[in-house]
Each structure stands twice: as structure tokens, then as C-alpha cells.
Amino acid sequence: MGPRPVFRASATATLLIVGQAPGTKVHVTGVPWNDPSGDRLRRWLGMERDVFYDEARIAIVPMGLCYPGRLPHGGDAPPRPECAPLWRDRLVAAMPAIRLTLLVGMHALTHTLGPGTMTERVRAFRAYLPAYFPLPHPSWRTTAWERRNPWFGADVLPALRQAVGDALG
Numbered sequence: 001m002g003p004r005p006v007f008r009a010s011a012t013a014t015l016l017i018v019g020q021a022p023g024t025k026v027h028v029t030g031v032p033w034n035d036p037s038g039d040r041l042r043r044w045l046g047m048e049r050d051v052f053y054d055e056a057r058i059a060i061v062p063m064g065l066c067y068p069g070r071l072p073h074g075g076d077a078p079p080r081p082e083c084a085p086l087w088r089d090r091l092v093a094a095m096p097a098i099r100l101t102l103l104v105g106m107h108a109l110t111h112t113l114g115p116g117t118m119t120e121r122v123r124a125f126r127a128y129l130p131a132y133f134p135l136p137h138p139s140w141r142t143t144a145w146e147r148r149n150p151w152f153g154a155d156v157l158p159a160l161r162q163a164v165g166d167a168l169g
Contacts, residue, residue, distance in 0.1 A: 005065035006032050009091050013059035015167045016092065016101040017041075018108040020137065021064030021079040032060040040138035041104065046161045057168055059098070061091050063107045079107055100130065100167035102160075105137030119149065125156055133163055 006022040025035040064079025071077050103109050121134040136142050
């Protein structure tokens with residue numbers, strides 16, 4: 001589909017959302033998290049679209065800035081491996097006001113926190129505060145995981161909303 005970096009960054013942003021890479025709908029629209037996964041993430045955050053897309057307050061920098069293509073058996077490919085080392089640190093360095101970084105999905109979790117399972121990271125979210133808040137990717141595939149892990153909705157989501165509110169002031 002060709003390169004089309006999709007991200008939002010601002011020197012005044014206090015919340016950084018780090019996901020995987022844009023999917024096809026995001027690539028076409030150029031708006032990050034403009035898909036069903038974004039709808040679910042905003043529900044988790046208890047946040048309206050206008051707040052979520054307030055670039056002065058919220059930065060969105062995925063591990064891969066461009067759509068990575070499709071896997072042979074279906075689904076999107078993982079973020080291209082050269083993207084994060086080339087661009088991520090430069091973008092984050094340009095945002096000195098970041099108070100909290102949401103690490104959304106395994107690619108962001110592993111890149112930032114090293115090896116470990118997603119469930120272990122999310123369950124131990126308090127250990128990463130105040131700098132990071134680990135989250136699963138909010139795709140439809142997470143529905144079954146949420147049913148198996150009711151503590152996510154009961155414990156993690158209220159704490160997430162509180163941490164995000166604190167970061168945004």
C-alpha cells in the first residue's frame with residue numbers, strides 16, 4: 001500500500017499511546033486508532049473521540065509508523081523491525097512532557113519492558129507505574145482473553161482510567 005506514516009506527536013502531550021502499527025483502515029484514513037480496535041481502546045479509557053484525538057494532550061506513536069502489509073495466512077504483519085529503532089526514540093525525545101505511556105499489545109510491551117507474557121505484564125501493571133501502563137491489544141481477539149481474566153475489567157480498567165486522568169491533569 002506504500003508508505004504513509006500515521007502518528008501524532010506534540011511537545012505538550014502528557015500521555016503517550018504506543019501501539020503496534022496502523023491497520024488498513026488507519027492507513028487509508030491517516031487517523032490512528034480509527035478502527036474497531038480504537039473504539040474498544042477508547043471504551044477501556046472511558047474517553048470520547050475529541051479528547052482522544054487532542055494532539056496537544058495525547059500523543060500516539062506506534063512501534064511501526066506505516067502499515068506493515070498482510071501475513072500469508074491472513075491478518076496484519078507485525079511492525080517492520082527497522083521502524084522503531086529508527087524513529088521511536090527521536091519522536092519520544094521531542095515530547096518532554098509525557099507523564100504516562102500506555103504500552104498497547106505485545107510489540108510495545110516487549111520492545112519497552114523486555115520478554116514476558118502479556119497477561120503477566122497486564123496483571124502486574126502497578127509495578128510499571130508511574131511511567132508505563134501495560135495493556136493487551138484491543139482487537140476482537142481480546143474478547144475471549146477478557147472473559148478468562150475478569151480481573152482486567154474489575155481491577156485494571158478503573159486503575160487505567162485513574163492513571164490516564166492523572167497524566168492528563
